[in-house]
Amino acid sequence: MLTSIKTNEFAGSESKKLAMMYFRVAIILFGAQLLMGLIAAIQFLAPNFLFEVFDFSVARMVHINALVVWMLYAMIGSVYYLLPDEAGVETVGIGLGKLAFWVLTAAVAVVVLVYIFIQVGPGKESTIWLINEGREYIEAPRWADIGIVVVVLIFYWNVFATYMKGQKTGILTVLVADLLALAGLYLAGMFFTDNISMDQYWWWWVIHLWVEATWEVFVGALAAYGLVKIINAKREIVEMWLWIEVLMLFGSGILGLGHHYFWIGTPEYWWEIGALFSALEPVPLVAMFVHVLYDWGKEQGIAKAEGKPGSVMKNGPAMAWIVTNAFGNFLGAGIWGFFHTLPQVNIYTHGTQFTAAHGHLAFFGAYATILIGMMYLGVQGAYGIERMKATFKSKMAIFLITFGVIGMTIALTIAGYEQVLVERAELGAGWNAFFVAQDLPWYVQAQIWRTIMGVVTFVGFIYLVWDLLTIGKKEAKAAA
Numbered sequence: 001m002l003t004s005i006k007t008n009e010f011a012g013s014e015s016k017k018l019a020m021m022y023f024r025v026a027i028i029l030f031g032a033q034l035l036m037g038l039i040a041a042i043q044f045l046a047p048n049f050l051f052e053v054f055d056f057s058v059a060r061m062v063h064i065n066a067l068v069v070w071m072l073y074a075m076i077g078s079v080y081y082l083l084p085d086e087a088g089v090e091t092v093g094i095g096l097g098k099l100a101f102w103v104l105t106a107a108v109a110v111v112v113l114v115y116i117f118i119q120v121g122p123g124k125e126s127t128i129w130l131i132n133e134g135r136e137y138i139e140a141p142r143w144a145d146i147g148i149v150v151v152v153l154i155f156y157w158n159v160f161a162t163y164m165k166g167q168k169t170g171i172l173t174v175l176v177a178d179l180l181a182l183a184g185l186y187l188a189g190m191f192f193t194d195n196i197s198m199d200q201y202w203w204w205w206v207i208h209l210w211v212e213a214t215w216e217v218f219v220g221a222l223a224a225y226g227l228v229k230i231i232n233a234k235r236e237i238v239e240m241w242l243w244i245e246v247l248m249l250f251g252s253g254i255l256g257l258g259h260h261y262f263w264i265g266t267p268e269y270w271w272e273i274g275a276l277f278s279a280l281e282p283v284p285l286v287a288m289f290v291h292v293l294y295d296w297g298k299e300q301g302i303a304k305a306e307g308k309p310g311s312v313m314k315n316g317p318a319m320a321w322i323v324t325n326a327f328g329n330f331l332g333a334g335i336w337g338f339f340h341t342l343p344q345v346n347i348y349t350h351g352t353q354f355t356a357a358h359g360h361l362a363f364f365g366a367y368a369t370i371l372i373g374m375m376y377l378g379v380q381g382a383y384g385i386e387r388m389k390a391t392f393k394s395k396m397a398i399f400l401i402t403f404g405v406i407g408m409t410i411a412l413t414i415a416g417y418e419q420v421l422v423e424r425a426e427l428g429a430g431w432n433a434f435f436v437a438q439d440l441p442w443y444v445q446a447q448i449w450r451t452i453m454g455v456v457t458f459v460g461f462i463y464l465v466w467d468l469l470t471i472g473k474k475e476a477k478a479a480a
């Protein structure tokens, strides 16, 4: 029988300290991401803003690369955080893990500086090696790619060795297998071919099989761990769901990849394959959504029947973010993804602001939310607090950030709708049509609202940082 997780057993462990180092860099990069988004949003409205000083192409690139990198940091942090709890032993090789952290962080700092200061000039073979690989979301130059592989190998070794040494829970088994797939997929984005269709074909393996398969399984494992830890959910139940999700996500996610192959010059059979399997992708997302809420209700019901007061919520803000994750994943990936996944629809929506609407809500709902929840668990562990309640700042943070992102999503959906009707349906999708559609009032007003909602999101972010920096001290004092 597996031992249940004791809240404070590994509080203050080296693995958890390393987790906090990763979380700190993650939150800084998250802030940078939002600032870049605001600059890019303003440039939609005032194209001369910072023109040739800090171009839209650069702001947008840093925005989405920072997004991917902060999430990877928070994911590594989350693993280091839960590893000793799940395995029942301290993480193996923590000294090496810390070294890898500093190497990675130094490399990220250099890459960001190069992104910001050196992006204009002739494209040569050396450009791929030193400046930019030119692959959306994972633009890091090749030297950094190789460095990332080395750092990830160290990380994976630590996780795997700890797994072999300690107890093998279902959550951990899924994580260890999933991380291997997640890391392995990065390799598909590292080589170069002259044929642009082929290049895109492989590039999608990274970004799609990350967000629609391996990352989804990863956050499924985090949600399972979080529920056990925060509300004492029954391990058997959450783990059973986790295994079902693994099965379904890999089933639909791998062939669902076809929805990115409609218009890039790959064979036409992808239309049918992509349509069918990507349309099935929301099924596991719905199951995940039901799972979190069902488990919680069931636990409360069992407690009530036994005459107990119901499970104590051990971390209010983390739980709030996990519940937001269930809704957000369902809406952003499931609903907004399904909207445009059939080729009959996608021929009109492809590459419009509709895509950006989906991209924002999905990345936020499925990943940002639960990773922020893990940061709250991190703070709880760092201060060794038994029970952490939401503060006013926690509530402002979750409300403003969620409201802001939903607001941006609605605005972008309206902009996309206008593009579909005017640019695609009416004017036939030419170059000129693109610019005509961008000047009409529905589009411009939507872009104004997106910018306003972006500011709301940013204010929420300030509350979030403020809360993460203060909630631990406050709660520790209250407990004493």
Ligand code: HEM
Pocket: 136, 211, 212, 259, 260, 278, 279, 281, 282, 332, 333, 334, 336, 337, 338, 340, 341, 342, 346, 349, 350, 351, 352, 355, 358, 359, 360, 362, 363, 366
């Ligand atoms: C959490 C999971 C998901 C995330 C984070 C996500 C994110 C994204 C992002 C960022 C893009 C834009 C890519 C680009 O810049 O070219 C995109 C495209 C797309 N996504 Fe998702 N997605 C997720 C799940 C889904 C699901 C489940 C579906 C289908 C049911 C879906 C359908 C699509 C389609 C059809 C496109 C292509 C849009 C176009 O043609 O312009 N996505 N997704």
Ligand code: HEM
Pocket: 034, 035, 036, 037, 038, 039, 040, 041, 044, 060, 063, 064, 067, 353, 355, 356, 357, 359, 360, 363, 364, 368, 405, 450, 451, 453, 454, 455, 457, 458
């Ligand atoms: C301050 C708030 C934000 C603002 C103002 C903002 C603004 C922008 C802008 C202007 C773009 C370029 C869109 C284009 O090329 O048409 C963009 C792209 C993107 N942003 Fe944001 N953003 C914000 C927050 C976020 C958040 C919180 C996330 C996810 C967690 C996110 C994820 C993305 C993604 C995935 C893309 C690429 C979408 C695509 O190519 O379809 N952004 N954002």
Ligand SMILES: [Fe+2]
Pocket: 208, 212, 256, 257, 259, 260
């Ligand atoms: Fe996809």
